[in-house]
Amino acid sequence: MKQLSFNLDSNSELTSLLADPELGRWAERASAMLVQIYSAQQEPEWLESIAAAILARYPQARVVGASTVGEIHLGHTLTGSTVVGVTLLESSGVETLFLPCKRGDEEHTAKELLQILAQRLKVAGLLLLTTSTTFNANTLIAGLNRGRLAYPVFGGGAADYGRVKRSLVLHQQRCRDSGVVAVIFKGDDLHIDCHSYLGWRALSRPMIATEVKGLTLTLLDNRPAFEVLARYLNIANDERFHLNCLEFPLMVTRGKHTLARTPISVCRDRSVEFFADIRQGEEVRLGYGDPRMIIRDARQVHDKMTRFAPEAVFLYSCGCRRFLMQEQVELETLPFAKLAPTTGFYTYGEFYGNGEDLLLLNSTMVAVGLREGEAPPARETLRDPPEEAAELVDDPYANQHLRIMGRLMHFIDAVTDELQQASHELEEKTTVDKLTQLPNRVQMEELLTQEILSEERYGRPFSLILMDIDNMAEINDRHGRLIGDEVLAETAQLLSAHTRRTDMVGRWEGGTFMVILPDTQLAEAKVAAVKLYAMFGQTHFTHGEHCTASLGVAQYPPDYSLEQMISRVRQSLSRAKQGGGDQVNTLN
Numbered sequence: 001m002k003q004l005s006f007n008l009d010s011n012s013e014l015t016s017l018l019a020d021p022e023l024g025r026w027a028e029r030a031s032a033m034l035v036q037i038y039s040a041q042q043e044p045e046w047l048e049s050i051a052a053a054i055l056a057r058y059p060q061a062r063v064v065g066a067s068t069v070g071e072i073h074l075g076h077t078l079t080g081s082t083v084v085g086v087t088l089l090e091s092s093g094v095e096t097l098f099l100p101c102k103r104g105d106e107e108h109t110a111k112e113l114l115q116i117l118a119q120r121l122k123v124a125g126l127l128l129l130t131t132s133t134t135f136n137a138n139t140l141i142a143g144l145n146r147g148r149l150a151y152p153v154f155g156g157g158a159a160d161y162g163r164v165k166r167s168l169v170l171h172q173q174r175c176r177d178s179g180v181v182a183v184i185f186k187g188d189d190l191h192i193d194c195h196s197y198l199g200w201r202a203l204s205r206p207m208i209a210t211e212v213k214g215l216t217l218t219l220l221d222n223r224p225a226f227e228v229l230a231r232y233l234n235i236a237n238d239e240r241f242h243l244n245c246l247e248f249p250l251m252v253t254r255g256k257h258t259l260a261r262t263p264i265s266v267c268r269d270r271s272v273e274f275f276a277d278i279r280q281g282e283e284v285r286l287g288y289g290d291p292r293m294i295i296r297d298a299r300q301v302h303d304k305m306t307r308f309a310p311e312a313v314f315l316y317s318c319g320c321r322r323f324l325m326q327e328q329v330e331l332e333t334l335p336f337a338k339l340a341p342t343t344g345f346y347t348y349g350e351f352y353g354n355g356e357d358l359l360l361l362n363s364t365m366v367a368v369g370l371r372e373g374e375a376p377p378a379r380e381t382l383r384d385p386p387e388e389a390a391e392l393v394d395d396p397y398a399n400q401h402l403r404i405m406g407r408l409m410h411f412i413d414a415v416t417d418e419l420q421q422a423s424h425e426l427e428e429k430t431t432v433d434k435l436t437q438l439p440n441r442v443q444m445e446e447l448l449t450q451e452i453l454s455e456e457r458y459g460r461p462f463s464l465i466l467m468d469i470d471n472m473a474e475i476n477d478r479h480g481r482l483i484g485d486e487v488l489a490e491t492a493q494l495l496s497a498h499t500r501r502t503d504m505v506g507r508w509e510g511g512t513f514m515v516i517l518p519d520t521q522l523a524e525a526k527v528a529a530v531k532l533y534a535m536f537g538q539t540h541f542t543h544g545e546h547c548t549a550s551l552g553v554a555q556y557p558p559d560y561s562l563e564q565m566i567s568r569v570r571q572s573l574s575r576a577k578q579g580g581g582d583q584v585n586t587l588n
């Protein structure tokens with residue numbers, strides 16, 4: 001495999017490309033020739049004229065392209081330019097296609113692409129270029145995920161230098177402003193190594209996406225989303241909105257992934273439209289790029305790719321990385337060029353899949369290495385400089401911008417930690433749980449201490465029930481945290497309604513509640529627990545489903561300390577959990 005990259009800003013450079021002897025030699029014996037054209041130019045004629053000239057000289061070429069917010073040429077980041085990356089394969093194949101897609105067509109387009117892919121043999125990877133501003137790329141990705149694509153998928157959304165008005169994709173000689181270009185790489189001998197990394201750090205306190213409609217976040221923490229963003233970022237609702245908050249995406253955590261979601265524009269009702277989905281009820285935090293994290297993650301990917309030994313590298317990087325890193329953005333793009341000729345562009349949204357779920361990402365770098373045949377014996381990994389992000393510290397004058405920002409990130413992180421700690425301590429001092437309005441753990445410990453004292457003094461037995469809602473994490477994941485909160489609040493009401501007036505119900509932690517039953521022996525406590533278990537199991541919660549719970553029951557043995565008693569009832573609950581949950585355990 002051979003990859004050549006050309007930077008074309010004029011017709012004379014195009015003439016040199018066409019006359020390039022190395023390209024001519026490789027093209028003669030190539031099994032396939034993929035041309036990727038990435039350009040800042042928004043005129044379709046420019047992209048189409050380059051494609052036409054290349055196809056006239058090399059009719060066997062497959063030509064694709066996109067409009068950009070920055071171009072990558074041999075690892076260098078260019079602005080306002082056009083790059084042409086030509087990948088010449090020796091034994092593998094490349095098929096390209098264009099599928100039209102407008103808003104509302106996404107599911108259909110995904111189905112169509114899946115049908116085509118299902119008929120292809122030996123698929124080694126898939127490159128997608130889309131006009132993400134004109135349809136919901138999330139729905140497209142969700143549709144493609146039904147195909148459980150087992151090979152690397154990568155690419156990005158075409159861009160327009162922050163104007164978010166028009167994006168173009170190119171297929172052969174034609175530019176389109178609404179659709180998907182797919183490049184199917186085929187062959188047993190073709191190996192593709194695909195990575196993505198983010199390097200953005202969640203900075204603000206957690207907030208809840210209270211209301212979401214499609215890709216529009218209407219309410220954030222119960223307030224119009226724009227109001228919240230404006231409060232933290234001091235940004236106006238004007239034509240620069242997207243550019244001004246590009247570097248400050250909302251961060252969400254889904255399973256093992258931390259995802260960034262970039263705002264696009266503000267709607268009339270002060271809701272905010274995003275490129276990729278935020279789910280209703282999801283916890284989000286404002287994020288900002290940490291150059292040290294970016295460089296560290298980049299190094300890890302460079303190291304992995306060094307071992308892979310690529311012959312060509314494609315980079316699809318979010319436009320916000322340029323805004324954040326400025327001219328020093330090459331700290332993360334240039335090292336790839338040490339491994340192999342590197343071509344790519346800055347996007348509006350990146351696609352990344354590696355045999356698992358395909359994701360629509362924002363703010364990330366997707367790096368793809370390609371090789372035909374076996375890797376040569378292991379090469380040394382990049383060892384200069386040895387320490388993580390050493391580039392940022394060696395020369396006190398170089399990379400000033402990044403070093404200051406790295407420190408600022410660290411500072412904000414430390415202050416946020418301190419504030420969270422202070423707020424946690426303050427919460428500990430209060431005695432009522434905000435969500436359920438029940439006594440909190442601090443108060444329950446106080447009440448328990450009183451009960452222990454009265455047992456010691458008057459010999460009155462008492463018992464404890466510790467009840468934990470099963471699979472609380474899954475309830476949150478499936479229905480969103482707001483629904484999870486409702487389940488917790490409804491559980492609190494249920495426990496209060498079905499216990500004696502003399503019993504004390506409190507929220508112990510997360511999805512765990514405690515009931516103190518004064519003047520109650522173990523046998524009676526067990527009856528009470530079984531009743532609560534049954535009531536809970538029958539409850540139809542507002543989200544329309546039933547839940548189950550595990551309960552531990554224990555009686556206070558004389559001379560036990562508070563800690564020993566708590567540990568006893570915890571032990572009983574653990575046994576109920578170990579038994580598979582959805583049951584009552586009594587500790588004799």
Ligand SMILES: Nc1nc2c(ncn2[C@@H]2O[C@H](COP(=O)(O)OP(=O)(O)OP(=O)(O)O)[C@@H](O)[C@H]2O)c(=O)[nH]1
Pocket residue numbers: 435468469470471472473474476480481482483484485486488509510511577581
């Ligand atoms: N919605 C909501 N979720 C909470 C709250 N506090 C804790 N959780 C969630 O409760 C889950 C922890 O519950 P655990 O009991 O540890 O785990 P689980 O998923 O219930 O699993 P099992 O107990 O083994 O059935 C985590 O996902 C927390 O995020 C809260 O105030 N609101």
